[in-house]
Each structure stands twice: as structure tokens, then as C-alpha cells.
Amino acid sequence: MNILVAGGAGYIGSHICVELLEAGHDVVVIDDFSNSRPEVLDYIKEITGKAVKFYEFNILDEAKTKQVFAENKLDAIIHCAAFKAVGESVVKPIEYYMNNLTTTLIMAKMMRDYEVKSIVFSSSATVYGDPETVPLTEDCKLGETTNPYGTSKAMMERILMDVAHAYPQMSVSLLRYFNPIGAHESGLIGENPKGIPNNLMPYIMKVAIGELPELGVFGNDYDTPDGTGVRDYIHVVDLAKGHVLAIEKYATPGVHICNLGTGKGYSVLDIVNAFELVNNIKIPYVIKDRRPGDIATCYADPTRAKEELDWVAEKTLDDMCRDTWNFAKKHLKDD
Numbered sequence: 001m002n003i004l005v006a007g008g009a010g011y012i013g014s015h016i017c018v019e020l021l022e023a024g025h026d027v028v029v030i031d032d033f034s035n036s037r038p039e040v041l042d043y044i045k046e047i048t049g050k051a052v053k054f055y056e057f058n059i060l061d062e063a064k065t066k067q068v069f070a071e072n073k074l075d076a077i078i079h080c081a082a083f084k085a086v087g088e089s090v091v092k093p094i095e096y097y098m099n100n101l102t103t104t105l106i107m108a109k110m111m112r113d114y115e116v117k118s119i120v121f122s123s124s125a126t127v128y129g130d131p132e133t134v135p136l137t138e139d140c141k142l143g144e145t146t147n148p149y150g151t152s153k154a155m156m157e158r159i160l161m162d163v164a165h166a167y168p169q170m171s172v173s174l175l176r177y178f179n180p181i182g183a184h185e186s187g188l189i190g191e192n193p194k195g196i197p198n199n200l201m202p203y204i205m206k207v208a209i210g211e212l213p214e215l216g217v218f219g220n221d222y223d224t225p226d227g228t229g230v231r232d233y234i235h236v237v238d239l240a241k242g243h244v245l246a247i248e249k250y251a252t253p254g255v256h257i258c259n260l261g262t263g264k265g266y267s268v269l270d271i272v273n274a275f276e277l278v279n280n281i282k283i284p285y286v287i288k289d290r291r292p293g294d295i296a297t298c299y300a301d302p303t304r305a306k307e308e309l310d311w312v313a314e315k316t317l318d319d320m321c322r323d324t325w326n327f328a329k330k331h332l333k334d335d
């Protein structure tokens, strides 16, 4: 198939490109490098031996987006072009809603106008809000989102569901990611956020390379086994493989909703300890106040992914820690 990956130079998008190319698909990428780097495209080629067809611009530029759809006969879209920093979204709600919602609307319009049958959307477990019970199944009710980023994800889901309803020939897949971490085992692509990281693993990485002195652990008084927040960390390569399967198995028209998580919860201190043990590096940390908007525990029930996509996360927490460090050594040290 010929598949457009919107945001294909980003952390998750680049891993999706690799898995699609390795599965024999052709890949078209649109990315504006707002949170990614051009060399990622070379790395994708180095890993797979194949190149993506690349366009550099923001999808908000509707005329250029139209041109891509006119030039390429696309079979499916994977939409992972979005702003994603929770804290930044609170101070820049207009930019977040403008970018995330408008690009989704433009994608949907192009699908309709150019008769593209399916879209796989990067959604997030954030749409469940503060869960009443865990593990989270896809039937759990959606919760209050606590920041414009999370709200934009919930709204994008809603937009795509309404589009699927209006155009019943379309397949809309909403993949709800839990906490993607890790990097490709080659160490060539991974997460390399600009500035001070918000998320746990990128922060640990920067402490490990000596760029930041210590990790702040946001609260140790949650109702969890060691008092720190528990999340479902999933290796980004497992996550990317889930997209290839979704393209293949969710081809039937309608809305398909699926969690991508491992079903296991690890605390912040579990992650610190695993990273230290696997990589033999000390990660100094201090306990800080809780971060506003954080929840105690969040992990997936991945049953549906197994049943419908024949997908299970294969990589372990040790793999995630080892691959993260392998990537950091190669890339972050010389930045």
C-alpha cells in the first residue's frame, strides 16, 4: 500500500515509517521539523535500505497538503502530526487547538476529496482522564482532560468519529497509546526533544548523559506500591508495529478503537531502578511535589489489541531502558 505518515520524522512517526517500509509498504511523509530533525530521514533509509517520499511543510498549509494528495495515490493515512507537550499546551492553547484540530480537519477533508479509505490516528490514554478503575479497556468512559493537549486529542477523536459516521465507506482507527518510550535497536532513531524534557524517560536520559544534574520525582505519596506514579510504558517499536497491523486489519469501514499498552504498570522508581541496573549508570533523584494534573495509576487492558490486531507488546522494560541509552549515547552526547 501507499501510506502517508503525517509527522513521519517525529519520534513515533519515524518508527512507524521503519516498520511500514520493512513490511513492504511505500511511505510518503509530511513533516515541518517543528519537533524533529531532517537527519531522521537518512536514518530511516540507513535502517531499512529504502527511502520515504518526503515533503517539508506544516499540514495547516492546505494548498500544499492538497498537492501531496493530488500527486500521490494514497491508500491510507497515519496521522501523528501534532503538538504534544502538556505544559506548553497550557500556556499556548490557541496554537495547540489551531494546529492539532485544523490539521485533523484538513486530513479528513483530503480523505473525503481524494477518496482515501482509511486513517489511523495517534490518540492517547489521556482521553480516559483520571481512571475510576484500572486496567483501562476501550469501553471505559472517557474522562475529564486536564490540559489543552489532552483535550485536543479527545476532540480529534470526536471529529474523526463524526467523519466516519458521515462517510460510511471510511475506516477510522483510534489507537490510544499509553506511555511510549525506548528507541530503535539500531540506536539511530529515538526521542530527542528540544529543550528541557517534560516526560520521564527523556528526562532520565538527560540526567544519564550529565546534561541535567538530577531527576525530580513528582510525588511519592500516591496510593501506589512505592508512592510514585504508575504508568504503562510501551516500547516505541512495539507501538509502531501496532500501526502496521491496524492498517492491515482495520481496513473495514467504521470506527475502530484500540489501546496500545502492555497491560503492566511500573512506578517512576521502577523505571529509575531498571535504567540504573540495565545500563550501569546512577540516576540521582529528589522527591518533589506532585505535578498538577498527574494521576496515580494508568495502565491498559490490551485484550482487544490481541484479539483484533493479533498484537502483543513483545519488548520488556529492560529493552526499553537499554535501547533508550543506546540512542542517547549515539545522539544526545554530541548535541
Ligand code: UFG
Binding pocket: 084, 124, 125, 126, 150, 177, 178, 179, 198, 199, 200, 201, 203, 215, 216, 217, 218, 219, 228, 229, 230, 231, 268, 291, 294, 298
Ligand atoms: N515524572 C516524574 N518526573 C519527571 C517527569 C515525569 O516524576 O521529570 C513522573 C510523572 O509524575 C508520572 C510519570 O513520571 O508519574 C510519567 O510521566 P510522563 O510525563 O512521562 O507521562 P504522563 O503519563 O504524564 O503522560 C504521557 C504522555 C502524554 C499522554 C499520557 C497518556 O506524555 O502525552 O501519557 O496517559 F497523554
